[in-house]
Amino acid sequence: MSVTAPAGFAAAGVTAGLKKSGGLDLALVQNLGPLANAATVFTLNRCQANPVIWSKQVMADGTVSAIVLNSGGANCYTGRIGFQTTHATAEAVAARLEVSAGDVLVCSTGLIGEQLDLDKLKAGVWEASLALQGDAAGSPEAGLAAAEAIMTTDTRPKQAEHRSTAGWTIGGMAKGAGMLAPGLATMLVVITTDAVLDSAQLDTALRQATRLTFDRLDSDGCMSTNDTVSLLASGASGVDADPAEFTDALTGLCRDLTLQLQADAEGAAHDVAIEVVNAVSEAEAVTVARAVSRSNLFKAAIYGNDPNWGRVLAAAGTVSEADAAFDPYGIDVAINGIQVCTAGEPDQPRELVDLTPRAVSVVIDLHAGAETATIWTSDLTHDYVEENSAYSS
Amino acid sequence: MSVTAPAGFAAAGVTAGLKKSGGLDLALVQNLGPLANAATVFTLNRCQANPVIWSKQVMADGTVSAIVLNSGGANCYTGRIGFQTTHATAEAVAARLEVSAGDVLVCSTGLIGEQLDLDKLKAGVWEASLALQGDAAGSPEAGLAAAEAIMTTDTRPKQAEHRSTAGWTIGGMAKGAGMLAPGLATMLVVITTDAVLDSAQLDTALRQATRLTFDRLDSDGCMSTNDTVSLLASGASGVDADPAEFTDALTGLCRDLTLQLQADAEGAAHDVAIEVVNAVSEAEAVTVARAVSRSNLFKAAIYGNDPNWGRVLAAAGTVSEADAAFDPYGIDVAINGIQVCTAGEPDQPRELVDLTPRAVSVVIDLHAGAETATIWTSDLTHDYVEENSAYSS
Numbered sequence A, B: 001m002s003v004t005a006p007a008g009f010a011a012a013g014v015t016a017g018l019k020k021s022g023g024l025d026l027a028l029v030q031n032l033g034p035l036a037n038a039a040t041v042f043t044l045n046r047c048q049a050n051p052v053i054w055s056k057q058v059m060a061d062g063t064v065s066a067i068v069l070n071s072g073g074a075n076c077y078t079g080r081i082g083f084q085t086t087h088a089t090a091e092a093v094a095a096r097l098e099v100s101a102g103d104v105l106v107c108s109t110g111l112i113g114e115q116l117d118l119d120k121l122k123a124g125v126w127e128a129s130l131a132l133q134g135d136a137a138g139s140p141e142a143g144l145a146a147a148e149a150i151m152t153t154d155t156r157p158k159q160a161e162h163r164s165t166a167g168w169t170i171g172g173m174a175k176g177a178g179m180l181a182p183g184l185a186t187m188l189v190v191i192t193t194d195a196v197l198d199s200a201q202l203d204t205a206l207r208q209a210t211r212l213t214f215d216r217l218d219s220d221g222c223m224s225t226n227d228t229v230s231l232l233a234s235g236a237s238g239v240d241a242d243p244a245e246f247t248d249a250l251t252g253l254c255r256d257l258t259l260q261l262q263a264d265a266e267g268a269a270h271d272v273a274i275e276v277v278n279a280v281s282e283a284e285a286v287t288v289a290r291a292v293s294r295s296n297l298f299k300a301a302i303y304g305n306d307p308n309w310g311r312v313l314a315a316a317g318t319v320s321e322a323d324a325a326f327d328p329y330g331i332d333v334a335i336n337g338i339q340v341c342t343a344g345e346p347d348q349p350r351e352l353v354d355l356t357p358r359a360v361s362v363v364i365d366l367h368a369g370a371e372t373a374t375i376w377t378s379d380l381t382h383d384y385v386e387e388n389s390a391y392s393s
Helices: A050-061 A079-097 A118-132 A140-149 A199-212 A243-263 A282-293 A296-303 A309-316 A382-389 B050-061 B079-097 B118-132 B140-149 B199-212 B243-263 B282-293 B296-303 B309-316 B382-389
Strands: A009-014 A026-031 A037-042 A066-070 A104-108 A158-163 A169-175 A188-193 A228-233 A271-279 A332-335 A338-342 A359-365 A371-378 B009-014 B026-031 B037-042 B066-070 B104-108 B158-163 B169-175 B188-193 B228-233 B271-279 B332-335 B338-342 B359-365 B371-378
Touching: A009 A118, A009 A140, A026 A118, A026 A140, A026 A188, A026 A228, A037 A050, A037 A199, A050 A079, A050 A104, A050 A228, A066 A079, A066 A118, A066 A140, A066 A188, A079 A104, A079 A118, A104 A228, A140 A158, A140 A169, A158 A243, A169 A243, A188 A243, A199 A228, A199 A243, A243 A271, A243 A371, A271 A282, A282 A309, A282 A359, A282 A371, A296 A309, A296 B382, A309 A332, A309 A338, A309 A359, A382 B296, A382 B382, B009 B118, B009 B140, B026 B118, B026 B140, B026 B188, B026 B228, B037 B050, B037 B199, B050 B079, B050 B104, B050 B228, B066 B079, B066 B118, B066 B140, B066 B188, B079 B104, B079 B118, B104 B228, B140 B158, B140 B169, B158 B243, B169 B243, B188 B243, B199 B228, B199 B243, B243 B271, B243 B371, B271 B282, B282 B309, B282 B359, B282 B371, B296 B309, B309 B332, B309 B338, B309 B359
Parallel strands: A066 A104, A188 A228, A271 A359, B066 B104, B188 B228, B271 B359
Antiparallel strands: A009 A026, A026 A066, A037 A228, A158 A169, A169 A188, A271 A371, A332 A338, A332 A359, B009 B026, B026 B066, B037 B228, B158 B169, B169 B188, B271 B371, B332 B338, B332 B359
């Protein structure tokens, strides 16, 4: 159930002293080969953190030997000093693991605009590299320690695993509890596999999987500066994976991690799936579902167990005709299986809707085409406000 | 200080029994002439309430004799029955005031997806029309009653007035405390003037004024289905107004009402002005400021008196290069006068920022051009969540 599940990977999670809480805050994952193929997806935010800027350079050749991740600071908007900190961290990892610094990905998460303590980072890298040399470095416990070390406001580590009957395995870990939005957001994901695939195949599979999973999670509409999803392949199984089968399995694993992220979203009391059906295209379905997922009024109503379907339609109506074709007075809405609105008019009484379960289903039928998409979001709660008004203090 | 301030207008606010609270819930404003010129701006939401659909037809000839407004129900997504209710309300007003129903604007505000009680509406129109015949119908008290009758979650009525030395006057009332977003939002505004201006001149002036005022208010990013801003001219002063002077005065009056709406936004603890300076164009400045105003993380931080400027930049970075040209690493940010970020790096310590006052100033310098715009917003508070999770129950 971790990044160490596939053969050819070692992991460690240690305490570098970056987090005020004193918990694990530095993770190191090494690809032991024989292959060092990789693919990544980064945040679309134009304000990109120094580790993102660095890691994009690393990805120029599709080769990654190791990835180092820290919580306790985003290293974003920290200027030249911040970039030197990222670079020096990669160099420290390279020296200890005897690889090229140009093959070391760096990820950071935490507060923006504060410098990271390079001495603490270097000491953490030293300690983690020692752990990697131990017998337990490929164990589930080592993978769990890495998953714990990347947590910020997460309440639990997030891991997943898939074992193919063909003989290869995928493992993964993720962190993220707020700022989850399309284009990814304060979300760090490391996925490992021992399948034999080249970097181009990994890239195709990863983009297909993230498009349908992490990109469909929109907990609070805020896009982070640091998001990175990385996929590392060791080839240690010796098995050439069928790309289509691998993509399916990877998509399933990413969906598993996505739903774990949703379930742990900051302050959430409901896990809301907004499904738009009968849209002209998948993209239009996504656009409408995303508009609803970003309505604070809708999200607050769900928190209050209020099936306020008018707020669903008001949010859908903010989407321009160019972005999604539909008749605004021809829409149906069902909430938790109760058809509260048919063709833009009240249908079943809203009192029939039971919103006490944590899982909430909103189905919006546009009657415009045949395509469907789902966006996963959370409700807007007192705990969300509390957590995000007190985060940096 | 009300819609009755200009000559040639009568107003009334009565209790029709539409609101559960039993308060005033129906307002009627009559233009006594000699002119009946008018202009309106409606919500851009594709899901438009029945009174909006009706009132757009009324505006085809730019002539308005009266406007009737109700709280206690939005009459949106109520289908054919709902449209008939709006139509019958206009007919009832027309019969009582002896005007054409095609010259009667209708506005509604409240919950979406519930039918209004037409019998109560008709009785309210009857009572209001009786009040309009009384001696006090042009008094400030009558204007205040109308302003109170359109309140929903507003905690106070909102009125403004401007008296020109040229001899004409503008008066206005507004309601709105949530769903305030561009394209207007659960915001109803009635502005009256006794200046002599034709409908085309009124339209030009109103569009210019709303573009710089109501359209720059974005309390929670949610756009309503019912927003209507109307401007009625009686010509009773007999004074031909200079269009430029009138537009300036109208803009000032709209800004006054806008800031009253902001100050009364649901649950707000801070009134936040986000000013983007040195943008390539005014439109680009608006786009960046609006992106920041819609970041729940930024808004929650302000509530927590946390000058978390990283969230300002992270939100700005979600704007595409096509929508606003700037170097994401060349931005300055000042919060309440403290320069916390210069050229994308930390400058003054964030601890120097005092966020205890209600008024908050965020200045974002893009260093990309010479244009400026301000968006007014509110913080994200426990009271906002409370009010909007319990609204319909």
